[in-house]
Amino acid sequence: xxxxxxxxxxxxxxxxxxxxxxxxxxxxxxxxxxxxxxxxxxxxxxxxxxxxxxxxxxxxxxxxxxxxxxxxxx
Amino acid sequence: xxxxxxxxxxxxxxxxxxxxxxxxxxxxxxxxxxxxxxxxxxxxxxxxxxxxxxxxxxxxxxxxxxxxxxxxxxxxxxxxxxxxxxxxxxxxxxxxxxxxxxxxxxxxxxxxxxxxxxxxxxxxxxxxxxxxxxxxxxxxxxxxxxxxxxxxxxxxxxxxxxxxxxxxxxxxxxxxxxxxxxxxxxxxxxxxxxxxxxxxxxxxxxxxxxxxxxxxxxxxxxxxx
Amino acid sequence: xxxxxxxxxxxxxxxxxxxxxxxxxxxxxxxxxxxxxxxxxxxxxxxxxxxxxxxxxxxxxxxxxxxxxxxxxxxxxxxxxxxxxxxxxxxxxxxxxxxxxxxxxxxxxxxxxxxxxxxxxxxxxxxxxxxxxxxxxxxxxxxxxxxxxxxxxxxxxxxxxxxxxxxxxxxxxxxxxxxxxxxxxxxxxxxxxxxxxxxxxxxxxxxxxxxxxxxxxxxxxxxxxxxxxxxx
Numbered sequence: 001x002x003x004x005x006x007x008x009x010x011x012x013x014x015x016x017x018x019x020x021x022x023x024x025x026x027x028x029x030x031x032x033x034x035x036x037x038x039x040x041x042x043x044x045x046x047x048x049x050x051x052x053x054x055x056x057x058x059x060x061x062x063x064x065x066x067x068x069x070x071x072x073x074x
Numbered sequence: 075x076x077x078x079x080x081x082x083x084x085x086x087x088x089x090x091x092x093x094x095x096x097x098x099x100x101x102x103x104x105x106x107x108x109x110x111x112x113x114x115x116x117x118x119x120x121x122x123x124x125x126x127x128x129x130x131x132x133x134x135x136x137x138x139x140x141x142x143x144x145x146x147x148x149x150x151x152x153x154x155x156x157x158x159x160x161x162x163x164x165x166x167x168x169x170x171x172x173x174x175x176x177x178x179x180x181x182x183x184x185x186x187x188x189x190x191x192x193x194x195x196x197x198x199x200x201x202x203x204x205x206x207x208x209x210x211x212x213x214x215x216x217x218x219x220x221x222x223x224x225x226x227x228x229x230x231x232x233x234x235x236x237x238x239x240x241x242x243x244x245x246x247x248x249x250x251x252x253x254x255x256x257x258x259x260x261x262x263x264x265x266x267x268x269x270x271x272x273x274x275x276x277x278x279x280x281x282x283x284x285x286x287x288x289x290x291x292x293x294x295x296x297x298x299x
Numbered sequence: 300x301x302x303x304x305x306x307x308x309x310x311x312x313x314x315x316x317x318x319x320x321x322x323x324x325x326x327x328x329x330x331x332x333x334x335x336x337x338x339x340x341x342x343x344x345x346x347x348x349x350x351x352x353x354x355x356x357x358x359x360x361x362x363x364x365x366x367x368x369x370x371x372x373x374x375x376x377x378x379x380x381x382x383x384x385x386x387x388x389x390x391x392x393x394x395x396x397x398x399x400x401x402x403x404x405x406x407x408x409x410x411x412x413x414x415x416x417x418x419x420x421x422x423x424x425x426x427x428x429x430x431x432x433x434x435x436x437x438x439x440x441x442x443x444x445x446x447x448x449x450x451x452x453x454x455x456x457x458x459x460x461x462x463x464x465x466x467x468x469x470x471x472x473x474x475x476x477x478x479x480x481x482x483x484x485x486x487x488x489x490x491x492x493x494x495x496x497x498x499x500x501x502x503x504x505x506x507x508x509x510x511x512x513x514x515x516x517x518x519x520x521x522x523x524x525x526x527x528x529x530x531x
Contacts, residue, residue, distance in 0.1 A: 042403050046342045046396040047323070050349070053395070057388045057505065065512045072519040225451070229444045233434035242430060243448065246423040247455045250462040281458055288454045292447045295368050 080165040084173025091150065092181060102143040102185045109135045110192045124197045129259035132193050133252055136216065139189070140182050141244065144223040145230070145237040147174055152231060157297075167294035171224065175286065178220045186212050199263055208262045211271070214278040215255035221285035222247055228296045250281045308511065312504025318497030325490045333487070339403040342396050348494035349392040350418060352502045356386025357421060360428070361453030364446035373517070376442045379449060380432070381509035385502050387425040393418045413464040420459060424452040 092098055113131050117124055124131075151157040160170060190212070193199055201208060223244055230239040258274035326344050333340035359382040367375035397415050398408045409415070428445050435441035483491065 040337075040339050040403050042399040043338055043341050046399045047345060049395045049399075050345050050392050053388060053392050054501070054505075057384075061505065061508050061512055065508070065515060068512065068515045068519050072515065072522065222451070225447070229431060229447065232440060232444065233431060234436060235430070235434045239427075239430060239434060242423070243427045246420045246427070247451065247459070249420060250455070250458040253462040253466050277458070277462065284454055284458060288451050292368075292450060295443050295447055298443075 077166065077169055081169040081173045081176070084160075084165065084170050085176040088147075088174055088177035089180060092177065098143045098146055099181055099184065102139045102181070103188055105139045105142055106135055106185055106189045107192050109138065110189070110196050114196055125199065125263070128193060128197050128199055129256045129263055132189060132259065133215070133256050135193075136182070136186055136189055136212075137219065137245075137248065137252070139185055140216065140219055140223060141241055143181065143185070144178050144220065144227050145240045147178060147224055147227045148231040161297055167297060168290040170297075171290055171293035172286075175221050175224050175289065178224055179217055182216050182220055183213060186216060200265070202262060202265055204262065204268060207268050207271075208259065211255060211258045211262065211275065211278065214275065214282050215251045218251050218278065218282035218285040219248060221282065221289045225289040225293060225296065228293065232296070250277060254278050254281070305507075305511070308504050308507035310504070311500040311507070315497050315500030315502075315504055318493060319501065322490065322493050322497055325493060330486050330490045331484070336404050339400055342400040344490050344494045345498075346393060346396045346400060347491065348498040349389045349396070350414070351495055352498045353386050353390040353393055353418065353421060355499070356382045356389065356502065356506075357425070357449075357453065357456075360386060360449045364449035364453075368443065368446050368450070373442075376446065377510055377513040377517070378506075379446065380442075381506045381513060383425060383428050383445075383449070384509055385506045387422070387429070388505075389498070389502065390418055390422045390425060394422060411466075413460075413466070416463045416466075417460055420463075421456075424448070428452070 110131075113135075114124075117127070148157065151160060161167070190201070190208075194201060223240070226240055226243045230236060230243065233239055254274040254277045258271040258278070261270055261274075262268075322344065326341050330341070330344070332338060333343075360379045363375045363379035363382065366372075367379060394415070397418070401410055401415075402408050428448050431448055432438075432441040432445045435444060
């Protein structure tokens with residue numbers, strides 16, 4: 001059951017990654033042309049961490065739910 | 075009056091048990107002296123003036139010793155179901171809690187006096203003209219500490235992890251006590267006027283009040299079956 | 300299927316998710332660079348909303364814990380543990396993004412400035428909450444212990460906050476919650492507000508699903524014990 005859920009999330013995640021992947025370097029360029037610009041990797045690391053943690057939580061809840069429902073349906 | 079009598083009974087019982095076995099007091103006292111001994115060797119006198127850090131070391135020693143000793147508060151009675159007997163008596167739960175807090179407070183206060191003596195001796199601390207104020211600071215601090223520690227000792231005794239869980243539950247909440255207690259002690263040791271630590275005393279008192287009241291209110295939920 | 304993906308959970312979660320995407324666009328294209336700190340300041344737009352959610356979540360945990368002990372309704376404990384998990388997630392985000400910001404803005408990975416200190420303590424209080432729940436043999440006792448911890452944590456937090464703030468202050472002065480009103484330029488304020496709203500929606504959506512998980516778990520346990528199975 002949880003495979004269906006993951007499969008449903010995949011296009012969502014892909015769009016998000018595409019969006020992030022396209023906008024990040026563009027944004028970095030744009031920001032570099034602003035006055036005080038040095039592209040710090042820290043900014044992107046911070047946003048990446050937030051993404052990973054939140055997506056990780058979503059996946060964790062989905063997995064646990066699938067496991068419990070399997071138990072329930074036995 | 076009945077309530078107070080019951081409270082006193084619990085307090086007295088715990089103190090008498092401790093007086094007879096002395097196991098907690100001795101281990102806490104031994105810990106205090108040995109830690110002070112190790113601290114002396116842990117600090118390089120060429121780089122650190124011990125007087126500067128003595129207040130912090132003192133408080134941390136008392137926190138560790140207290141955690142060690144108070145963690146055993148409910149251990150004696152957990153054997154042979156003795157605690158069930160205590161709970162089934164008509165004594166209200168918060169009286170049991172306050173009695174235990176009182177007993178732990180007396181024991182830890184004695185250990186604190188020992189710590190003050192040992193640290194004073196080892197690190198040449200001057201207790202100044204107002205040692206009683208220093209004692210007040212310590213007493214307020216450890217009252218709050220004992221209140222929280224007793225409540226969490228009841229909790230951790232009910233888990234499979236036992237005593238090892240106690241520091242994790244307790245230490246985050248001790249920050250106000252450590253901050254204001256150490257700062258006040260530091261100033262007193264440096265000979266600053268008492269007026270400077272009025273705010274510290276207020277915060278330590280607030281901390282103690284919060285700890286005692288929340289402990290008394292929540293203890294019944296911890297011990298009910 | 301409808302039980303798991305109810306609209307009560309999906310709506311805030313998806314709305315929050317979409318708003319987060321919009322937030323990214325705002326952060327990287329719309330908002331001007333802050334004069335003093337430069338690029339690194341953009342972490343602010345996820346660091347601060349995450350902190351807000353973390354603290355709000357703990358308030359929910361404390362409230363639900365208190366009423367749970369008072370009324371004994373298990374659903375309150377289910378709400379508390381769900382909020383606690385979300386709170387811990389966002390607290391982790393604050394603690395990981397803060398040092399990244401601090402490394403560039405203040406030159407060091409960790410500083411004892413009050414808000415980071417406070418958030419670290421909150422993380423440990425959350426940790427204690429979960430440890431106490433799982434370390435008991437009887438789940439009912441574990442829930443009660445956790446509720447007590449939630450309440451004590453909430454009661455001590457004002458004192459912790461006061462003492463930590465008094466102890467050291469390196470943190471940039473508050474730019475939003477000042478008595479004269481926010482002093483951020485409007486673009487930054489808008490972005491920050493979007494951050495607050497989107498994270499909050501995300502939190503509530505996810506907490507709803509977590510609540511559903513808890514309810515399913517209890518249902519499964521109840522069914523197993525009825526059928527003579529093993530206690531969870």
